[in-house]
Amino acid sequence: MKRRTAREKALQALFQIDINEAGPEEAIKNILHGETMDPYLAELVNGTSTHLKEIDERISKHLENWSVNRLAKVDLNILRIAVYELLYVHDVPSNVAINEALEISKRFGDEKSSKFINGVLSKIKDGLNQ
Template sequence: MKRHLAREKAFQVLFQVDVNDIDMEEAIEHVLEETKSDAFMEQLIHGVFAQKQVLDEKISNHLENWTIKRLPLVEKTLLRMAVYEMDFVEDVPAQVAINEAVELAKVFGDEKSGKFVNGVLSKMTK
């Protein structure tokens, strides 16, 4: 599985866990269907889940006129994933994590999601 697809699947799993309050393994099974699991996808899912509090704190410090609790779930999930990659995945450059998050925001969010995600993440790299 290519990393872009792994990120997309990881996003879908994390989103489902938050929206439906279901077990992570059940969400992974549902998202993957017949597709084989991927180590990078699993790392993102379990890493974001394990570091959620640290990630939310870091994101909160870079939000203007928003709180982490008020963020739409699409943007919050993508920000968590990107910040996790930037802070915990050594072989992913920050700009790649940002670009991937923005691309996924354009697919899963609304017309403003990509710009919002880009703005928050760009502040974090400065």
């Protein structure tokens, strides 16, 4: 499975976890539809779930006049995956993590999603380099 596909499936799994309160393993199983488990997909879903509090705090610090609870679930989970990659996946360059999030937001979000996501992730990335 390509990493873009793994990210898209991770988005779907994290969305299920948010909406249906499914566990990570159950959510992954639901979105695979019998396909073989991909290690990167498992890492994204399990890692994001494990570090959810820290990731949400990081996102929260860079929202202006918004709270994490008010964000669209799709946008929030795209941000969560990208922040997980920025903080914990050392073989993915920051610009790649951000670009992938933008491409996925164009496919799954609304017309304003990519601009919003780019702004938040750029601030988070800048904070990492200080």
